[in-house]
Amino acid sequence: MAQSVSLENPDWIECGICGLRFDPAAHIACAGCPIQKSCQLICCPRCGFETVDPGRSTLARLVNRLLPKQ
Amino acid sequence: MSCHTPAVSETPLVGSIALVGHPNVGKSVLFQQLTGQRVVVSNYPGTTVEVARGAVRRIPGVSLVDTPGVVAFPPYSEDEVVTARLLLNEQLHAILQVGDAKNLRRTLLLSLQLAEMGRPLVVALNMMDEARARGVSLDFEKLAQALGAAVIGTTAIHGRGVDGLVAALQSAPACRFQMEYPLEVETALSEFMTIAGRSIPSAPIAPRALALLWFSRDSVVSDWLQTRLDAAEFACLLEQRRLQPEFGRIIQTVRLEKVETLVCETLVSAGEAGTGWAARLGRWTTHRVAGWFVLAAVLYALYWFVGVFGAGTLVGLLEENLFAGVINPWITAQVEAAVAAAWLEDLIVGPYGLWTMGMTYALALILPIVTTFFLAFSALEDTGYLPRLAALSNRLFKVLGLNGKAVLPMVLGLGCVTMAMLTTRVLESKRERLLVTLLLALAVPCSAQLGVVMGMLAGISLAATAIWGGVVVLVLVAVGWLAARLVPGERNLLLVELPPLRLPQFSNVLLKTLARLEWYIKEVLPLFLFGAVLMYMLDRTGILDQIIRLGEPIVSGWLGLPPETSAVFVMGFLRRDFGATGLFVMEAQGLLTPLQVLVAMVTITLFIPCIASLMMIAKERGSRTAFGMLVMITPLAILIGGLVYRIFSAVGWGG
Numbered sequence: 001m002a003q004s005v006s007l008e009n010p011d012w013i014e015c016g017i018c019g020l021r022f023d024p025a026a027h028i029a030c031a032g033c034p035i036q037k038s039c040q041l042i043c044c045p046r047c048g049f050e051t052v053d054p055g056r057s058t059l060a061r062l063v064n065r066l067l068p069k070q
Numbered sequence: 071m072s073c074h075t076p077a078v079s080e081t082p083l084v085g086s087i088a089l090v091g092h093p094n095v096g097k098s099v100l101f102q103q104l105t106g107q108r109v110v111v112s113n114y115p116g117t118t119v120e121v122a123r124g125a126v127r128r129i130p131g132v133s134l135v136d137t138p139g140v141v142a143f144p145p146y147s148e149d150e151v152v153t154a155r156l157l158l159n160e161q162l163h164a165i166l167q168v169g170d171a172k173n174l175r176r177t178l179l180l181s182l183q184l185a186e187m188g189r190p191l192v193v194a195l196n197m198m199d200e201a202r203a204r205g206v207s208l209d210f211e212k213l214a215q216a217l218g219a220a221v222i223g224t225t226a227i228h229g230r231g232v233d234g235l236v237a238a239l240q241s242a243p244a245c246r247f248q249m250e251y252p253l254e255v256e257t258a259l260s261e262f263m264t265i266a267g268r269s270i271p272s273a274p275i276a277p278r279a280l281a282l283l284w285f286s287r288d289s290v291v292s293d294w295l296q297t298r299l300d301a302a303e304f305a306c307l308l309e310q311r312r313l314q315p316e317f318g319r320i321i322q323t324v325r326l327e328k329v330e331t332l333v334c335e336t337l338v339s340a341g342e343a344g345t346g347w348a349a350r351l352g353r354w355t356t357h358r359v360a361g362w363f364v365l366a367a368v369l370y371a372l373y374w375f376v377g378v379f380g381a382g383t384l385v386g387l388l389e390e391n392l393f394a395g396v397i398n399p400w401i402t403a404q405v406e407a408a409v410a411a412a413w414l415e416d417l418i419v420g421p422y423g424l425w426t427m428g429m430t431y432a433l434a435l436i437l438p439i440v441t442t443f444f445l446a447f448s449a450l451e452d453t454g455y456l457p458r459l460a461a462l463s464n465r466l467f468k469v470l471g472l473n474g475k476a477v478l479p480m481v482l483g484l485g486c487v488t489m490a491m492l493t494t495r496v497l498e499s500k501r502e503r504l505l506v507t508l509l510l511a512l513a514v515p516c517s518a519q520l521g522v523v524m525g526m527l528a529g530i531s532l533a534a535t536a537i538w539g540g541v542v543v544l545v546l547v548a549v550g551w552l553a554a555r556l557v558p559g560e561r562n563l564l565l566v567e568l569p570p571l572r573l574p575q576f577s578n579v580l581l582k583t584l585a586r587l588e589w590y591i592k593e594v595l596p597l598f599l600f601g602a603v604l605m606y607m608l609d610r611t612g613i614l615d616q617i618i619r620l621g622e623p624i625v626s627g628w629l630g631l632p633p634e635t636s637a638v639f640v641m642g643f644l645r646r647d648f649g650a651t652g653l654f655v656m657e658a659q660g661l662l663t664p665l666q667v668l669v670a671m672v673t674i675t676l677f678i679p680c681i682a683s684l685m686m687i688a689k690e691r692g693s694r695t696a697f698g699m700l701v702m703i704t705p706l707a708i709l710i711g712g713l714v715y716r717i718f719s720a721v722g723w724g725g
Contacts, residue, residue, distance in 0.1 A: 016451035040589045057585035
């Protein structure tokens with residue numbers, strides 16, 4: 001059964017180059033990479049700009065918990 | 071994938087509607103609005119890509135297929151291939167394109183391709199609420215007339231516009247839209263129809279659209295035609311296409327021009343033409359004159375924050391006061407007391423020791439610099455300045471006569487050169503891909519390396535940073551100009567949507583900086599430790615002395631540097647920033663004059679960025695090309711470094 005999808009999901013990443021908002025968990029292009037498990041980098045599916053996914057960083061996740069929620 | 075459901079068959083379903091659009095424009099939300107909850111999700115045959123199907127609630131007997139996101143045709147990813155195959159193999163009642171109303175140019179580029187397919191088409195311009203909030207206003211009627219298809223504004227998440235879509239889908243006629251291409255393309259399209267027309271009478275899309283995709287080298291269309299034409303007809307088409315390698319680019323250029331015309335005719339208000347500070351600054355950033363001043367101001371701010379504050383103040387506190395003053399003497403004393411073997415002591419705290427070189431370089435010298443640079447880069451990213459930089463540098467590329475598409479990999483190189491090399495796949499010709507890879511390898515430093523090099527040069531003066539930047543840009547422009555002369559061809563337009571300029575959000579900047587720092591430490595620390603061990607072994611075996619002796623005629627004779635700089639260049643082959651840090655230490659020890667630092671930094675910047683990028687060149691372009699680039703770039707870097715030394719020593723520059 002289909003799940004409700006929010007277009008304003010706070011976990012989505014906005015590409016710094018083309019502005020595309022995308023779900024970092026939805027991309028399986030890195031599945032074959034041997035260092036995928038420890039990799040924090042993610043590429044925009046539209047323009048290819050590589051950026052970090054704060055959701056995959058232990059440090060960023062830790063600090064995110066301390067930040068006041070909006 | 072649901073295990074209860076059968077795999078999607080390629081057997082045509084009578085009366086299905088294909089939901090097509092870019093990734094993340096709200097297709098799935100609209101799919102839910104139109105179908106409700108009765109959805110069948112399964113893998114497309116032969117792929118891992120999931121396709122959802124459901125009955126349209128208000129159009130009996132018609133099913134809706136939610137296709138994977140597609141940027142444009144020809145397809146480049148598995149997702150796009152699945153969508154292309156669906157459009158070619160399904161008996162479609164209509165195509166429903168979902169587009170982002172805020173990104174009209176990109177949406178219309180796909181609309182044109184879908185309209186040319188000749189199926190009934192309805193365009194849903196989604197996220198209208200966000201577009202309106204940004205001040206975007208459109209003439210829907212005019213756009214519908216131009217495309218020959220219904221155009222409906224929707225806000226799928228709130229169900230707005232869905233009634234209009236259902237009504238339009240029920241009465242959508244076959245799209246009669248056709249664009250006029252240059253005469254040579256039109257002639258080739260006619261020839262295609264003559265050769266293949268008899269064998270594809272019941273093609274699911276217009277034969278003209280098939281021909282356009284064929285000349286754009288669409289692999290899905292190639293496969294489709296190969297199974298339907300006899301061998302002689304297919305060979306004839308192949309020969310016809312082989313003689314017209316530029317057609318894909320010409321077709322794309324005509325479409326991009328059409329998009330611009332449509333936008334001019336139908337966009338009542340673009341939204342960014344406001345009068346607030348963000349709108350004004352946003353316009354300045356891409357202005358042909360003011361844009362360069364804004365860029366200069368951004369670079370100057372970077373220089374102060376990264377160079378003066380990061381490399382000066384923070385490194386001073388961390389390296390000189392904490393590491394050199396407290397931590398390193400203490401660790402050295404502990405190791406000397408605990409370790410009897412001289413070689414082991416040397417390996418840990420010697421000149422090329424794991425601690426004294428590997429850890430100290432990574433933590434005391436690099437960390438403060440990259441922290442400030444990543445903070446600044448994340449802030450820039452969050453403001454929306456980077457796409458404007460792409461648009462601005464496009465003007466420079468236009469002057470050079472280079473392909474507009476080449477701009478993106480070059481700007482992406484500021485994030486990571488290795489990944490930017492991967493994105494050169496979007497360029498049409500092999501020669502273009504090769505040239506942009508060469509420019510990336512030669513003169514585009516990645517974010518981390520840019521931060522370190524700027525930080526090091528700021529320790530000398532602003533003039534040194536400006537000269538270094540000037541030389542690197544000059545080399546980039548000269549090589550780019552030469553490349554454009556060697557590779558003539560039509561220039562493609564660059565399509566970049568500019569998001570509104572805004573103030574960076576503190577939490578975004580902080581989290582991205584922390585994530586980048588964690589990634590950098592994970593990647594760099596092992597490499598620095600490996601580098602330290604390598605240098606230690608080269609030193610212990612006497613090979614380093616040999617390298618220094620052999621390199622002396624070039625390093626001292628041509629570049630005017632102390633012979634020991636050869637060791638730094640060996641480190642620079644591992645990673646530019648590792649070598650740059652070595653230079654920083656040499657300067658701190660009083661071994662280099664400001665001119666020598668500048669010469670060494672220019673030389674090391676023009677080297678191949680890192681081992682990873684060299685491996686990427688080998689993977690993408692072949693090991694022979696990678697070796698060729700290494701053989702070409704290394705002497706060129708040394709040649710330019712030597713020229714800088716001679717020119718600036720002749721004018722008596724001393725920092």
